[in-house]
Amino acid sequence: MASSPQRWSVVYYQDAQDRRPAQEFLLSLSATARAAVFHDINQLEEFGLLIGAPTVRPIEGIRKLWELRVKTADGAVRLFYVARTERRFVILHGFIKKTAKTPQKELNLARKRLREVLAEEN
Numbered sequence: 001m002a003s004s005p006q007r008w009s010v011v012y013y014q015d016a017q018d019r020r021p022a023q024e025f026l027l028s029l030s031a032t033a034r035a036a037v038f039h040d041i042n043q044l045e046e047f048g049l050l051i052g053a054p055t056v057r058p059i060e061g062i063r064k065l066w067e068l069r070v071k072t073a074d075g076a077v078r079l080f081y082v083a084r085t086e087r088r089f090v091i092l093h094g095f096i097k098k099t100a101k102t103p104q105k106e107l108n109l110a111r112k113r114l115r116e117v118l119a120e121e122n
Contacts, residue, residue: 006087007045007046007048007087008044008045008046008048008087008088008089009045009086009087009088009089010041010044010045010081010088010089010091011088011089011090011091012090012091013090013091013092013093013113013116013117021093022079022091022092022093022094023091025093025094025095026038026079026094029072029074029077030072030073030074032072032073032074033072033073033074033075033077036070036071036072036073036077037070037072037077037079040055040068040070041068041079041091043055044056044068044081044089045089048083048087049083054069055068055069055070056068056069057069059080059107059110062107062110062111062114064082064083064114064118065080065081065082065092065110065111065114066080066081066082066083067079067080067081067102068080068081068091074096075096075097075098076096076097077094077095077096077097078094078095078096078097078102078106079091079093079094080092080093080094080106080107080110080113080114082114082117082118084117084121085121090117092110092113092114092117093106093109093110093113
């Protein structure tokens with residue numbers, strides 16, 4: 001049997017006060033919604049960059065920012081993340097999408113956290 005490729009790891013953005021807001025968001029979801037989200041996070045860890053639409057998609061106009069899209073009983077959960085070195089994804093922000101278009105404030109927050117993560121690693 002062929003060995004499976006090395007798994008990716010998922011970590012959560014941590015702010016200056018050592019909070020992990022994306023992880024806190026996930027823990028606030030109902031148990032069934034949380035299970036659906038963690039199922040897709042496990043897929044991300046197993047298949048990494050090979051996962052495609054509709055599960056993940058790049059965010060147009062924001063280099064390196066990706067969106068994990070999960071349908072749950074609580075609604076359409078969206079997680080913004082970035083792929084980093086050493087086969088690592090950083091989950092930056094999560095929210096429940098209530099409109100057809102992603103709200104600008106959600107994108108702005110993800111973009112701000114993306115800049116912080118990229119600056120930390122440079």
